[in-house]
Amino acid sequence: MTNQQMAPKILILTLTFLAFVLRLWHVGGMPPGWRDDELINSLVISQHVLDGQWALYYADASGHEALYHVLNAVMLGLFGANWAGIRLLSVFLGTLTVPLTWLLGRKLFNGTVGLLAAAGLAFSFWSLMYSRIGLRHILMPLLTLLTFYFFWRALKRRSTNHRPPITDYGLAALFMGLGFYTYFASRGVPLILLAFTVYLALVDWPLFRRKWRGIGLMFGVTAVLALPLFLTLQQQPESEARVAELAVPLVEARNGNFEPLQRHIIATLVMAHADGDDEWLYNIPHRPVFGPIAAIFFWAGVAIAAWYTLKGIVLRIAYCVLRKN
Structure with missing residues (x-):
């Protein structure tokens, strides 16, 4: 292996080590003290696992999926x-x-993009914040990165005899399915990939024709993996109190009051550059996600992505219309 081939691997190992040090250093005292969410997560819900009360979903604290708590129970048992x-x-x-961000960035674009993205994440405030508190949210990015990595690898891998790369689609389905057992927001990951699949069908029909079987297999396996959770929730719908709490703006909009939904949309749009979460458990109150320079790059990226997406769809529609005529 040449020095040129070794350099990126050395850099990502160095970044990973620095990320680990930053997340571990004085983790018992920063953030200071214990928040009620951390204590409920570990001393109540994860304790159920240690007590042998195994479940796919725990109704405590407005409802919690089990996967993080199983892993956390191992740590509690050890330490x-x-x-x-x-x-x-x-x-x-x-x-x-x-390192998973590096792998995905390299697969999507190239090694330089992967390294820059990994470096940004290694020193990102929110990644540091969530890596230093005992909450289940931190497991979702890991599973989402693995899902996207294997999905993209399957999409770009050459199929033989029209047979899809089953292993890659299967692994994407596995990690997407595990996401359902981690955190409520993971239920949106299949919607992202479904939207991308529709986009793919519009802008690159030949590729979609070659890959639709594998993509369908991935969604099918994910549905099978998620089914036990939804059957459990169907038997105890009251346990998903958190969903009812978060759905208030949508419920109000359905009743004709759009003000709460409008307020939440505006808050989401400005959090990247102007005003972040005011809850100190998740943020330095009102600190935006990005600083001024990073925010410019973020919104530029959003604009470029929107341009290429709309351009691809418009060109495809125009092609179909002209071909029909």
Whole structure:
């Protein structure tokens, strides 16, 4: 292996080590003290696992999927109810997202993009914040990165005899399915890939024709994996109290009051550059996601992505119309 081939691997290993140090350093005291969410997660819900009360979904604290708590129970069993038992899992999970970001960036674009994205994540405030508290949210980026990586690898791999690369689609389905057992927001990941599939059918029909079987297989396996959770929730619908809490703006909009929904949309749009979450558990109150320079690059990226997406769809529609005529 040449020095040119070794350099990116050395850089990502260095970045991963620095990310681990930043997430581990003084993790027992920063953030200071214990928040009720952390204690409920570890000392109540994860304790159910240690007590042998196995379930796919726990109704405690407005409802929690089980996967993170199974992993957290292992840490509690090894280290006890202290900073290591409660927060060390998040340190490991947050660190692993750095090399996975590099892998996905390299697969989507090239090695340079992958390294820049990994470096940005390694020193990102929100990644650091969530990697230093014992909450289940930190597992979702890891599973989402793995889902997108294997999906994209399957999409770009050459098929033989029109047979899809089953392993890659299967792994994408596995990690997407595991996401359902991690955090409520993971239920949106299939919608992202479904939207991309529709886009693919519009702008690159030949590729879609070659890949639709594998994509269909991926969604089918994901549905099978998620089915036990939804059957469990159907039997105890009251356990998903968190969904009812978050759905208030949509419920109000359905009743004709669009003000709460409008307020939430505006808050989401400005959080990237102007005003972030005011809850100190998740943020330095009102700190935006990006600084001024990074925010410019972020919105420029959104604009470029929107331009290429709309351009591809318009060109495809124009081609179909002209061909028909």
